[in-house]
Amino acid sequence: xxxxxxxxxxxxxxxxxxxTLRCSPRSGDLSVYWYQQSLDQGLQFLIQYYNGEERAKxxxxxxxxxxxxxxxxxxxxxxxxxxxxxxxxxCASSRQxxxxxxxxxxxxxxxx
Amino acid sequence: GENVEQxxxxxxxxxxxxxxxxxxxxxxxxxxxxxxxxxxxKRPQLIxxxxxxxxxxxxxxxxxxxxxxxxxxxxxxxxxxxEDSAVYFCAASGSNDYKLSFGAGTTVTVRA
Numbered sequence: 001x002x003x004x005x006x007x008x009x010x011x012x013x014x015x016x017x018x019x020t021l022r023c024s025p026r027s028g029d030l031s032v033y034w035y036q037q038s039l040d041q042g043l044q045f046l047i048q049y050y051n052g053e054e055r056a057k058x059x060x061x062x063x064x065x066x067x068x069x070x071x072x073x074x075x076x077x078x079x080x081x082x083x084x085x086x087x088x089x090x091c092a093s094s095r096q097x098x099x100x101x102x103x104x105x106x107x108x109x110x111x112x
Numbered sequence: 113g114e115n116v117e118q119x120x121x122x123x124x125x126x127x128x129x130x131x132x133x134x135x136x137x138x139x140x141x142x143x144x145x146x147x148x149x150x151x152x153x154k155r156p157q158l159i160x161x162x163x164x165x166x167x168x169x170x171x172x173x174x175x176x177x178x179x180x181x182x183x184x185x186x187x188x189x190x191x192x193x194x195e196d197s198a199v200y201f202c203a204a205s206g207s208n209d210y211k212l213s214f215g216a217g218t219t220v221t222v223r224a
Contacts, residue, residue, distance in 0.1 A: 035213065043156065043201060043214040055201040056211035089191065090155065097210035100142050 003027065004104035006091050012110045019080040021107045025072055025093030031055070032074040033094070033101060034066055038087040049074060051096055081111045114139045114206040118215025131189040133218045135202035138183070144205035145178060145185050146212070151198045158219050159200075160187070192222045 003026035032044040045058035047070035068074045092101040114140040146161035162169045178185040202215040
């Protein structure tokens with residue numbers, strides 16, 4: 001167990017809908033990262049937060065947004081969902097920036 | 113931003129043989145290079161990492177080498193075992209931000 005908790009584990013929704021994915025980092029970790037992994041694909045970086053502040057952004061769609069709250073948990077919001085958004089979404093946390101990432105078990109999103 | 117290329121995409125080895133995976137990166141100021149192992153349906157897990165002030169690091173059957181001049185780093189697995197079968201990802205962390213950019217992954221199959 002990595003100590004990173006992601007909920008829900010699975011999510012099935014229809015096109016055009018909006019969903020929220022939640023992540024609780026390991027105790028003491030200040031940095032949270034979000035990655036998207038499509039079927040048989042690599043890990044695409046979406047966004048990173050450090051102690052509540054956005055620090056780096058990848059190729060995140062405008063339909064996607066995220067935030068890190070004062071208690072350090074993070075949420076990834078996906079709106080106007082399309083079939084191509086179906087993927088495994090991983091959250092990872094680290095003690096500081098540029099230190100080992102610990103991944104959660106992911107949320108599998110299926111858009112029908 | 114940082115671009116990480118990983119080769120080969122698939123690798124099949126006989127049990128007991130060695131496996132080598134190579135990665136190149138684009139940002140000469142990158143200074144953190146971890147390797148992750150992802151088994152089918154599971155989260156990526158850190159197996160070894162190296163920083164730019166070190167040329168080589170070893171942990172039992174796993175070793176990583178870094179050539180800063182050539183901007184490439186490699187993972188070496190010796191005496192491979194069936195449980196080494198998985199997808200392996202290399203990654204590099206940039207200098208100006210701390211987002212971790214991943215290679216496309218190498219699917220390693222160890223034949224018994």
